[in-house]
Amino acid sequence: MDVSTRRMSMYKNRRNLYQELENARNSKLLVYITGDRPGLETQIHSEVFDFFVNHLDIIGVTEKISLYLYTRGGSTLTAWSLINLIRQFCDELEVIIPSKCHSAGTIMSLGANRIVMTKQATLGPIDPSVNTPLNPQIEGAPPTAKMPVSVEAIKGYIELVKEELGIKGDENLAKILVTLSEKIHPLVLGEVYRSRSQIKMLANRLLANQITEPGKIKNIVNFLCSDSGSHDYTINRREAKNELGLMIEKPDNALYVLIKSIYDDIQKELCLTEAYDPNSILGKDPSASYSFKRGLVESCEGGSNYFCSEGSFSRVNLPGPAGLHPGINDNRTFEGWKYESID
Known part of the structure; x- marks a missing residue:
């Protein structure tokens, strides 16, 4: 079976699972996956906006939409735009998380009325990293390779200087700031501050869809933006519900099996657990074609x-x-989006 035939049959088989999930949730289903296969990672990006529009136009305005979401993150503003777009087409929105839903994916989840999480599903902090042409260059890498600047890393450095090292006084702090500006462009530092303020504002507005108490919203936003301590921190279902107070639903066994079956099918097609290794694809052959979804x-x-x-x-x-x-x-002949119809 060639690659195109295998891809078509997997989507068509998966549609049957999608229809089962729609029936189980009494909703219309939209699936968004950004693969994290090592070496072939993708992120939430604005280029998918028109695809969402097309799917939603076909679905039409409906009472309830379920967004099945797997991602390690991406563009904060795209996450905001997508979740607000979906809400224009439904009265009720739920996000179904089979596994990873981090960073900008967590932001999207905050905009739902409820979040359905499997036992292995995880959310994550939403502190953004800034990527601009002015970012520090990665030593030894090509000139275009820039080091992301974490909002919380800058904050942690300032707190280290003031609290742990005990450096005080305007003059001493000014010297520290000058030193920091020599390593990281001042405009990048300004973008870091702007991004931190922006993401807090977005999270506050999105959470209003599932939390009504201002104090609880503030605590959730503070934890997701800084109090978790690390961007790599993961939040499981129990912590999301019991400690943060998010509107979390635990799927029953039948629903869990269905959600997991969809995820297993997608994982197999995107090879999410397999490293990107050209040698293994070539084997003993001098050349080999590839198609990575x-x-x-x-x-x-x-x-x-x-x-x-x-x-x-x-x-x-x-x-x-x-x-x-x-x-x-690597002779890459195509990289971009393609479309497969339901026919």
Whole structure:
């Protein structure tokens, strides 16, 4: 079976599971996956906005929409735009989380009326990282490779200086700021502060869809933005419900099996647990073609938009200080979005 046939059959089989989930939740289903296969990661990005519009136009205005979401994060403003877009098409919105839903994905979840989490599902902090052309360059990497600047890393540095090292006084703090500005461009530092204020504002507004108490909203936002201590911190279902106070639903066994079946199918197609290794694809052959599916936006009625990379690997000899050495050439012929209809 060739790659295109396998891709089509997997989506068509998955549609049956989607329809079962719609029936179980009495809702219309929209699926958004950004793959995190090592070496082929994708993120929430504004380029999917029109795909969401197309799916929602086909679904039409309805009482309830279920967003099935798997992501490690991405653009904060895109997350805000997408969740507000979906809410224009329904009275009630739930987010179903089969596994990872971090950073900007967590932001999207805050805008739902409820969050359905499996036992292995996790949310995460929403403190953003700033990526601009003025960011510090990664040492030893190509000139275009820039180091993300974490909002909370800057805050942690300032707190270290003031609280742990005990440096006080306007003059001493000014020297510290000058030193910091020599390492990180002042405009990047300004963007860090703006991003932190913006994300708090967005989280407050989104949480109003599921939390009505201002004090509780403030505590949730503070924890997600800074009090969790690290961007890598994960929040399981029990903590999300009992400690943060989010509107969390625990699926019963039948619903869990259905959610997990959809996730297993997507994981298999996107190879989420397999490292990106050209050598394993080539095997003993001198060349081999590839097609990697890396993200998708799907619905029962609207078909499948999928992001993929296509091309071929070939073994080559590369020049080096000690003479020629074996290497692999990646001839990528396509990278972008394609569409598969329901027919």
